[in-house]
Amino acid sequence: MVSRDIVAQLRQDITTAGDAGDQEAVQRLRRELAEAMDDTGAPGSGGHVTEATLRRLLGDDAPDARLVLSEGRVGIRSGPGDDDGGLLVISRADLIExxxxxxxxxxxxxxxxxxxxxxxxxGA
Incomplete structure (x- = not known):
């Protein structure tokens, strides 16, 4: 499990990278923050769609990346499959549109x- 200190440090690093104009680092750090928040079970993670979740979806390079709700958790999936019976929330292509x-x-x-x-x- 990721500690709250790591989440706080990632937020600070995002601010620092943004102030320096390093957008590539900002995007990478935002993905790391989203993953860390998912690991901590922090509010706004897991079963809820957040800005960070959508940023991770936009940053996914897979052409068929999509956001899926399965067993009460929102996650990004790509590749062939039936999404394990999950509910398609939005595809990366639709989000970009x-x-x-x-x-x-x-x-x-x-x-x-x-x-x-x-x-x-x-009702999900």
Missing amino acids: RVGDAPEARVLVEQAAVLDTDIGLL
Whole structure:
């Protein structure tokens, strides 16, 4: 399990990299932060769609990457398969259609809220 100190350090590193204008490092660190938050079970992880989750989906290089809800957890899947009976939330291609390939954080936060609401309306 990842400690809260590591999550706090990753957030600080993201700020530092952003201030330095190193967008490649910012994207990498955001993916690491999302994974760390998933590992800690922090609020906004697991069964909820977050900005970080959508950023990870956008950063996935697989052409068939998609966000899937399975057993109460949101995860990114790629490759052939039936998603283990999970519910397709959104594909990477559809997300890019909605928000573009380099959206601002605010846009991803709004889209995450929409997708979370959609999941809730389905009763999942």
